[in-house]
Amino acid sequence: DAMVIQNPRYQVTQFGKPVTLSCSQTLNHNVMYWYQQKSSQAPKLLFHYYDKDFNNEADTPDNFQSRRPNTSFCFLDIRSPGLGDAAMYLCATSSRAAGSGYTFGSGTRLTVV
């Protein structure tokens, strides 16, 4: 009964080669987030969608883009991955109505070679 599903769990990409990570949810939550988490650090918010409204964090590199074609799906595009982009990428959802905590996906661990 996984509710926030991220694919793939592990992704290896070449330096500079575009990569897309995906997230889907069955909760019908209207807010979806992408976080980057490096080893032993706190999750860092990259951006979030409030319904269709995209909200970028000021310090999110231009190299990172996102798409949300519908309520259920959200994608993270890294246009030209660098070695410093190797991290765990976590998708999370929340409901405005509930004003409650997040439900996280299992994450995608990205390796850049």
Place this chain on the structure above:
Amino acid sequence: GENVEQHPSTLSVQEGDSAVIKCTYSDSASNYFPWYKQELGKRPQLIIDIRSNVGEKKDQRIAVTLNKTAKHFSLHITETQPEDSAVYFCAASKREGFKTIFGAGTRLFVKA
């Protein structure tokens, strides 16, 4: 913007002892304070939360306290068990924005 500070970064306790993790936040408009537990290689999971209209909340061995005036909140785990070993993150958010800012995390070790 919001900044959340968390202490200590590492905490080691003996099984059965209590563990306390403390956090402070900077934005007085924050009104929702969740705590997440992240086991090695797994996703963060919400374990307890508190809203700004409440001073304390308890769920079995876990309790959270909030002092709005001082802008700090704490997680208390009593009768710790080895399976409590994990990284714990405090966080803060404003209802309007919904985005959550995390503390740096506390790595808790419970020694059997």
